[in-house]
Amino acid sequence: EVVLTQSPATLSLSPGERATLSCRATQSVGSFLAWFQQKPAQAPRLLIYDASNRATGIPARFRGSGSGTDFTLTISSLEPEDFAVYYCQQRGNWPPPFTFGPGTKVEIK
Amino acid sequence: EVQLVETGGDLIQPGGSLRLSCAASGFTVSRNYMSWVRQAPGKGLEWVSAIHSDGSTYYADSVKGRFTISRDNARNTLYLQMDSLRAEDTAVYYCETTVPQGNYWGQGTLVTVSS
Numbered sequence: 001e002v003v004l005t006q007s008p009a010t011l012s013l014s015p016g017e018r019a020t021l022s023c024r025a026t027q028s029v030g031s032f033l034a035w036f037q038q039k040p041a042q043a044p045r046l047l048i049y050d051a052s053n054r055a056t057g058i059p060a061r062f063r064g065s066g067s068g069t070d071f072t073l074t075i076s077s078l079e080p081e082d083f084a085v086y087y088c089q090q091r092g093n094w095p096p097p098f099t100f101g102p103g104t105k106v107e108i109k
Numbered sequence: 110e111v112q113l114v115e116t117g118g119d120l121i122q123p124g125g126s127l128r129l130s131c132a133a134s135g136f137t138v139s140r141n142y143m144s145w146v147r148q149a150p151g152k153g154l155e156w157v158s159a160i161h162s163d164g165s166t167y168y169a170d171s172v173k174g175r176f177t178i179s180r181d182n183a184r185n186t187l188y189l190q191m192d193s194l195r196a197e198d199t200a201v202y203y204c205e206t207t208v209p210q211g212n213y214w215g216q217g218t219l220v221t222v223s224s
């Protein structure tokens with residue numbers, strides 16, 4: 001089973017700053033990695049699929065990169081609505097489970 | 110419009126059973142890969158189970174042998190039968206799918222396992 005680790009656990013930043021979130025897999029998942037954003041009391045929302053493709057309606061300030069075992073989500077300039085928890089999920093190693101990482105909380109500094 | 114609506118969450122005693130439903134609209138459940146994801150209070154997301162369009166089913170080790178995923182094509186509904194429930198199964202349960210229009214999640218249904 002693929003295990004995902006995310007770092008840092010918490011990122012304290014101010015609006016307008018750049019956020020860099022990392023996700024690492026214990027074995028290659030190719031480019032089959034997704035990023036989700038979750039706000040309190042809401043269902044997760046897909047931001048990025050297949051490592052670097054933005055989902056419909058996702059602003060260009062969200063950028064995904066990486067392949068194999070190392071992935072990055074970059075938010076170029078944080079908006080107030082971007083403060084949330086971010087999860088990566090691997091969808092590359094068939095069959096499931098399609099595990100999630102433990103999450104990175106982006107909080108207001 | 111694609112919509113997923115989960116129901117069936119409840120307070121249940123350890124060892125009990127519960128069936129969750131996920132009613133879908135705007136697409137055909139039987140033609141899509143669908144999954145259940147849960148989130149314990151204050152914790153992260155945990156993938157639980159999935160069903161492929163070909164009917165193949167998959168489970169996390171933590172629920173294997175206790176949970177069963179299924180679908181009713183006529184009702185266009187996904188189910189999760191949960192047996193031998195434990196305190197650690199307490200969570201909000203979401204159904205989720207990806208269709209051509211995008212990735213969709215329901216609003217979640219809360220399962221509380223406690224005596």
